[in-house]
Amino acid sequence: MGARLDLFSAASTEGAWTVGEVTKRARAVIEAGLPPLWVRGEIAGFKAWRSGHWYFSLRDKSAQLRCVMFAKQNFMLPAPSDGMQVFVFARPSMYEEKGEFQLTVMELLSTDQGGLWKLAFEKAKAALTRDGLLDPAKKRRLPPFPRRIAVVTSPDGAALRDIQAVIGRRWPIAELIVVPAQVQGAKAEASVCSALNRISRLSVDVVVVARGGGSVEDLWAFNSERVARAVAAMPMPVISAIGHETDVTLCDLVADLRAATPSAAAEAATPDKADVRITCDVLGQRLARALRIASKHVVERLDRTGDRLVSSMQNRIERSGALLTAHGARLDALSPLKVLGRGYALARDADGQILKRVAQLPSGKEFRLRVTDGEVNGRVQ
Amino acid sequence: MAEFSKQLERLEAIVRRLESEDLDLDEALKLFEEGVERLRVAREQLSQAELKVKKVLEIESPS
Numbered sequence: 001m002g003a004r005l006d007l008f009s010a011a012s013t014e015g016a017w018t019v020g021e022v023t024k025r026a027r028a029v030i031e032a033g034l035p036p037l038w039v040r041g042e043i044a045g046f047k048a049w050r051s052g053h054w055y056f057s058l059r060d061k062s063a064q065l066r067c068v069m070f071a072k073q074n075f076m077l078p079a080p081s082d083g084m085q086v087f088v089f090a091r092p093s094m095y096e097e098k099g100e101f102q103l104t105v106m107e108l109l110s111t112d113q114g115g116l117w118k119l120a121f122e123k124a125k126a127a128l129t130r131d132g133l134l135d136p137a138k139k140r141r142l143p144p145f146p147r148r149i150a151v152v153t154s155p156d157g158a159a160l161r162d163i164q165a166v167i168g169r170r171w172p173i174a175e176l177i178v179v180p181a182q183v184q185g186a187k188a189e190a191s192v193c194s195a196l197n198r199i200s201r202l203s204v205d206v207v208v209v210a211r212g213g214g215s216v217e218d219l220w221a222f223n224s225e226r227v228a229r230a231v232a233a234m235p236m237p238v239i240s241a242i243g244h245e246t247d248v249t250l251c252d253l254v255a256d257l258r259a260a261t262p263s264a265a266a267e268a269a270t271p272d273k274a275d276v277r278i279t280c281d282v283l284g285q286r287l288a289r290a291l292r293i294a295s296k297h298v299v300e301r302l303d304r305t306g307d308r309l310v311s312s313m314q315n316r317i318e319r320s321g322a323l324l325t326a327h328g329a330r331l332d333a334l335s336p337l338k339v340l341g342r343g344y345a346l347a348r349d350a351d352g353q354i355l356k357r358v359a360q361l362p363s364g365k366e367f368r369l370r371v372t373d374g375e376v377n378g379r380v381q
Numbered sequence: 382m383a384e385f386s387k388q389l390e391r392l393e394a395i396v397r398r399l400e401s402e403d404l405d406l407d408e409a410l411k412l413f414e415e416g417v418e419r420l421r422v423a424r425e426q427l428s429q430a431e432l433k434v435k436k437v438l439e440i441e442s443p444s
Contacts, residue, residue: 145386155436168432173385175433198437273427276389280423283392287416290399294409 020096027094030101034092039065039103043084054079058088058103066095069105075186076220077108078120085111117216117223124225124250133232133254140237140256142269145276146205148175149269152195155180159210159241159262166263171270177204183211188221196230206237206269209251210262213244222251231255241265346370347378385426392419 017025041058048054052071057064067088080086090103110116128134149167153159160178167176179199182191192209199207209231211222221227222242228250231238240255241262252258259265340346347355347367355361365380395416399409 143386145384145389147384147386164432164434172432173426173429175435178434178436180436180438202437277424277427279389280392280420280427283389283396283416284420286396287392287399287413287420290396291409291413294399294404294413295406297403298406298409 019099023094023096023099027096030092030094036089036091036106039088039090041065041086041088043080043082043086046080046082048079054105056080056082058086066100066102067105068095068102069108073106074108076217078116078123080108080110080116087111121223121250124223124228125253127225128228128232128250128254133228138232142237142239142257143205145271146171146174146269148177148202148204150177150179150199150202150204150207151210152179152181152192152199152207153210153262154183157183157212159212162261162263163208163210163266166266167270170267170272173273174270177202183221184214184218189224189226192221192227193230196227196234200234200236204236206239207234208239208241208262208265208269209255210241210265211243212262213247216247219243219247219249222249225250227251228254239265239268340370340372343372385423388419388423388426392416392423395419 041060044057044059046056054069054074056067058067087109088105089107090105093104095102151163179195181195182188231251232254237256239257239259240252241259242249242251245260257268259268347369349367361380363380367378369376369378395412399412
């Protein structure tokens, strides 16, 4: 009875609660009575604010709950979309300013098609494919003998140590330019993009983007479309080595080459100086042999020219000889001496005139008679 | 010092030219001398033992 009376007395305006007192009290009751819990439902009215906070409702057939997920909780998470079935881990609370019962979401998992990560990955991948950034024909060849190699990675991670060791062993001729970047956390995306941007303005032959293994959240920056586009826009070839062999990120897909580990990336980026030394030795041998052959050719050509000279002279001499013999024979045939040899004689007078007719030889005419072996004097009787 | 890849490319070109063309002895000798010099420089570059590491400081992204 007394309680009833008390209730009536409480109904008097005196001692009325303020709105703030009620919401505050309600909040305390809710937070004390309902510990953080997993809730399952469908997303509706999703809205991401500029502040980074997300507001949405979770609903099922009969009811709905207002939810907030603050930026510091969602920063690495791809945004869900309406209609998606999700699990949230949330703290039930009271949003006092509006007097609304709400869930403050700390974790959000999607049950659709492999979860939010997978969905976001596929969405970004589709956009990159549409823009031709995953075209295998776009992959550039790595320089065989890089002069400057840039590495984007955490300055104190194992990845950098591994890369430095491998390049130091294989190709110390190169210069290694380390561009430190945050490879996980809220600033990773911007940090990696800014590092790539810096390198794009340097004279660098090849870039290695590396990060050791980690959870899907840890590798998030390398699945961001922004980082993928920055990699694709690099003016020089990029090798990507993100996470473990089983993790394939968008950065890996866009890069000119994907390496399973940071060490493998360093190997792919460099030749082994021992092999190059052998190449040099072989070239040296070929050089020496080529000179020998070239000089041999020259000598042979000289020899050939000499031979031609000699033989052409010989020919000429021989030809001259033959001509001389022929001329001699002809001369010989025409010689009167030859006729005399056959028994003919030649009569000439004192003046040397040849006496061919009887009229030239009157009685008593003196003449000289030429026979084959000499001359005799004679007189016509 | 010329870039290593340029050095090696030129050396390969010299060897190929010496091997394939009928050259004057004069020209062959000139090529050979250049080849030997390039080979010497390449080997010298290969003998470098210490990797040079340069760190470029991170600049905070404006966004």
